Amino acid sequence: MPTDEPVLRVLCVDDNHDIADTLGVLLDLAGFEARVCYDGLSALVAAEEFRPDAAILDLMMPGMDGVELGRRLRARPWAGGLPLVAVTALGDEDARRRTAEAGFDLHLTKPVEPDRLANVLADLVIMRGDSAERPLPGRAAEALGRPGGPSRLG
Numbered sequence: 511m512p513t514d515e516p517v518l519r520v521l522c523v524d525d526n527h528d529i530a531d532t533l534g535v536l537l538d539l540a541g542f543e544a545r546v547c548y549d550g551l552s553a554l555v556a557a558e559e560f561r562p563d564a565a566i567l568d569l570m571m572p573g574m575d576g577v578e579l580g581r582r583l584r585a586r587p588w589a590g591g592l593p594l595v596a597v598t599a600l601g602d603e604d605a606r607r608r609t610a611e612a613g614f615d616l617h618l619t620k621p622v623e624p625d626r627l628a629n630v631l632a633d634l635v636i637m638r639g640d641s642a643e644r645p646l647p648g649r650a651a652e653a654l655g656r657p658g659g660p661s662r663l664g
């Protein structure tokens with residue numbers, strides 16, 4: 511297995527440990543490198559070292575909610591264009607407006623099909639301006655049944 515292949519790093523944050531852990535495992539299996547956190551403050555600390563390529567954020571979390579966490583992540587100097595995906599039980603218009611205003615790229619409601627999430631993440635990262643040299647990792651491409659490279663959001 512090649513070791514010089516770029517791996518897309520994904521930060522997963524959910525106060526439900528089971529959901530966060532499961533998401534992390536699924537993303538690892540799909541060829542991403544996942545870092546799991548259970549609250550906003552831990553996620554901010556982890557992100558400084560992990561430097562994710564994308565973040566999946568639950569919205570309803572005690573302390574700092576996902577919208578606030580997304581804002582704070584995006585405020586980091588290295589994270590201006592960080593793709594943000596809300597994965598939440600909240601599907602109402604108000605929740606969608608809040609994530610849109612906070613600059614989230616996507617608002618998905620639970621439960622989310624793992625393949626769809628992996629697909630969306632790969633597309634978001636690829637669409638970033640600096641991602642031309644970071645194609646979809648081989649294992650992710652294989653898991654998704656398609657070659658690496660730019661594609662459109664489905």
Ligand SMILES: [Mg+2]
Pocket residue numbers: 524525526568569570571
């Ligand atoms: Mg929650």
